[in-house]
Amino acid sequence: MIRRLSLTTRLSLLFMLALTGVLLAVGLTFNLLSREHFVDLDRHALHEKLQASQRLLGSLRRADELPALRPQLHTLLGAHQDLRAQILAADGRVLFAEPSEAAIPARFRSQTHALWEWWEEGRLLRGMTAEVALAEPGQSLTLLLALDVTHHADFFSALQRWLWIALVVCALLSAGLGWLVARSGLRPLREVTQVAATVSARSLKERIPQAALPVELQPLVSSFNGMLERLDDAFVRLSNFSADIAHELRTPLTQLMTHTEVVLSRARSLEEYQDALYGNLEDLKRMARMIDDMLFLAKADNGLIVPERKPVALHELVEQLLDYYRWLAEEAGVELEQEGSGLIAGDAGMLRRALSNLLSNALRYTPAGGCIRVRIGAGV
Amino acid sequence: MKILVAEDEPKIGVYLQQGLSEAGFSVDRVASGSEALQCALAESYDLLILDVMMPGLDGWEVLRRLRGAGQAVPVLFLTARDRIEDRVKGLELGADDYLVKPFAFAELLARVRTLLRRGQASAAPTRLQVADLEVDLLKRRASRGGQRIDLTAKEFALLELLLRRQGEVLPKSLIASQVWDMNFDSDTNVIEVAIRRLRAKIDDGFEPKLIHTVRGMGYLLDAPE
Numbered sequence: 246m247i248r249r250l251s252l253t254t255r256l257s258l259l260f261m262l263a264l265t266g267v268l269l270a271v272g273l274t275f276n277l278l279s280r281e282h283f284v285d286l287d288r289h290a291l292h293e294k295l296q297a298s299q300r301l302l303g304s305l306r307r308a309d310e311l312p313a314l315r316p317q318l319h320t321l322l323g324a325h326q327d328l329r330a331q332i333l334a335a336d337g338r339v340l341f342a343e344p345s346e347a348a349i350p351a352r353f354r355s356q357t358h359a360l361w362e363w364w365e366e367g368r369l370l371r372g373m374t375a376e377v378a379l380a381e382p383g384q385s386l387t388l389l390l391a392l393d394v395t396h397h398a399d400f401f402s403a404l405q406r407w408l409w410i411a412l413v414v415c416a417l418l419s420a421g422l423g424w425l426v427a428r429s430g431l432r433p434l435r436e437v438t439q440v441a442a443t444v445s446a447r448s449l450k451e452r453i454p455q456a457a458l459p460v461e462l463q464p465l466v467s468s469f470n471g472m473l474e475r476l477d478d479a480f481v482r483l484s485n486f487s488a489d490i491a492h493e494l495r496t497p498l499t500q501l502m503t504h505t506e507v508v509l510s511r512a513r514s515l516e517e518y519q520d521a522l523y524g525n526l527e528d529l530k531r532m533a534r535m536i537d538d539m540l541f542l543a544k545a546d547n548g549l550i551v552p553e554r555k556p557v558a559l560h561e562l563v564e565q566l567l568d569y570y571r572w573l574a575e576e577a578g579v580e581l582e583q584e585g586s587g588l589i590a591g592d593a594g595m596l597r598r599a600l601s602n603l604l605s606n607a608l609r610y611t612p613a614g615g616c617i618r619v620r621i622g623a624g625v
Numbered sequence: 626m627k628i629l630v631a632e633d634e635p636k637i638g639v640y641l642q643q644g645l646s647e648a649g650f651s652v653d654r655v656a657s658g659s660e661a662l663q664c665a666l667a668e669s670y671d672l673l674i675l676d677v678m679m680p681g682l683d684g685w686e687v688l689r690r691l692r693g694a695g696q697a698v699p700v701l702f703l704t705a706r707d708r709i710e711d712r713v714k715g716l717e718l719g720a721d722d723y724l725v726k727p728f729a730f731a732e733l734l735a736r737v738r739t740l741l742r743r744g745q746a747s748a749a750p751t752r753l754q755v756a757d758l759e760v761d762l763l764k765r766r767a768s769r770g771g772q773r774i775d776l777t778a779k780e781f782a783l784l785e786l787l788l789r790r791q792g793e794v795l796p797k798s799l800i801a802s803q804v805w806d807m808n809f810d811s812d813t814n815v816i817e818v819a820i821r822r823l824r825a826k827i828d829d830g831f832e833p834k835l836i837h838t839v840r841g842m843g844y845l846l847d848a849p850e
Contacts, residue, residue, distance in 0.1 A: 519840075522841075523840045523841045526841040527841065529727075530729065530841075533727040534810055536727075537810065565805070565806065568779065568805065569801075569805045569807055569815060570813075570815060572815065572818045572819055572822055573813060573814065573815050573818050576818050594808065594809075597807070597809075598809050601807065601809070601811060602811075605811060605813045608813070
């Protein structure tokens with residue numbers, strides 16, 4: 246499935262994922278940090294009030310002296326409309342509450358110095374507890390303070406809502422942007438494709454201009470151009486080869502046709518017909534050999550003949566060839582000589598063929614009394 | 626000796642049949658692979674000559690099914706395509722020989738005789754004789770009419786080849802490959818010269834002449850009837 250997606254789609258999707266991911270990470274971090282900051286602020290405010298109250302209560306000797314402090318406590322704790330305060334005696338009686346109807350769940354009474362919070366009728370409250378030891382032994386008070394922090398919670402839920410909205414908008418926007426970016430980034434590829442699509446046997450000479458292309462596409466295009474070049478080369482060779490065959494075969498064919506027609510033009514003796522057929526056979530054999538040679542050359546040219554690489558003793562090979570040509574040379578009054586020896590890695594059959602061609606040409610063009618010398622040596 | 630020729634090109638088929646018949650073989654001719662398979666399974670032949678490219682079953686397939694049916698008859702392939710993979714494939718399938726078109730008929734004939742001879746295990750003779758020509762293969766000696774003839778090693782090898790295949794036309798390419806191990810066609814007249822030298826020693830001054838030239842095809846050694 247993923248494999249079949251277009252490059253443009255793939256790139257825009259990746260772009261979108263990356264951007265949305267970054268935004269999400271930033272949003273979540275911001276959320277977390279600000280949440281901690283607000284908790285810190287609350288703790289700080291509570292701590293301050295708690296310390297002030299502790300100082301105030303610390304001056305008492307016994308719990309039942311508390312009513313004397315009521316005005317100061319009221320000034321300290323009543324001024325803040327989001328604050329709730331309770332002062333309890335050691336036996337759990339509520340000695341003081343500000344505002345007077347304020348309730349704090351009993352389960353927090355023992356959680357001294359830790360920050361605690363609870364929901365109450367859709368409102369979030371956060372508070373702290375402290376024990377105050379009084380001057381007279383065995384006398385102590387429990388102090389509970391709680392702050393209504395609902396507006397913080399509201400702020401965070403709004404923040405989160407906006408974060409999600411921003412995420413969705415960003416995803417859509419980045420997908421669109423990514424599509425545009427990918428399209429324009431891939432334009433060189435489309436241009437290359439267009440040129441490649443117009444290549445045919447007729448236009449194998451054409452090359453994709455490489456200078457203006459981005460670096461990433463250079464290797465692709467240069468290998469494509471290389472392929473075109475090889476194709477062009479092979480194509481030219483192939484057409485030349487067919488043209489050569491046609492041309493080379495024309496001469497013996499003309500000879501054959503003319504000869505046959507002339508012979509048939511009137512009645513002749515048996516010997517004459519035989520002669521004509523022998524003549525034709527010679528021509529035909531020459532043509533067959535021509536085709537063999539041309540095919541061999543074409544194959545060699547196109548790398549279809551893979552030569553062996555085996556050690557070949559050159560002096561033995563030459564000796565064998567000279568042996569083959571000796572009588573012909575004797576008849577022509579040409580001397581054959583061989584000197585030196587050497588071992589090379591090669592294809593004995595092909596070497597023999599090549600040397601044989603050389604020798605037969607040499608024999609053809611060496612006048613009587615001459616000498617053909619084959620010298621084997623390194624670097625000669 | 627019975628030969629089956631399977632060749633879808635009618636002219637080539639007819640000429641092959643004519644040539645082989647005139648060389649003394651009894652020849653059946655079919656024009657498709659399926660017919661070839663039928664005939665080869667129904668009758669016993671000494672040799673099959675199969676064209677590789679045939680409609681229906683090609684030569685490879687005929688051979689594969691024949692060998693599958695346990696037939697060990699020698700098979701010679703004719704093909705217009707000369708690719709190494711083809712040769713390898715043919716040999717793997719159990720073909721005995723492989724001839725690329727266009728071929729000289731004399732070459733085909735020589736190979737057919739070689740394949741047919743392969744079947745008959747005969748003790749290699751140590752002495753050969755034609756008319757009054759006697760050759761001792763062990764002592765490497767030749768004499769005619771009781772008169773000793775001196776031959777070089779190559780001349781002896783050439784004479785031995787002609788004698789062993791007495792009465793057969795040997796194409797020049799076959800002589801070059803058997804005597805000098807030159808396995809390619811060349812248009813030099815090395816073989817003409819060699820034959821001329823051998824003739825000078827074997828036939829000059831003797832009657833009847835034993836070495837004959839078959840124009841356009843090759844040479845043969847035989848005593849006149």
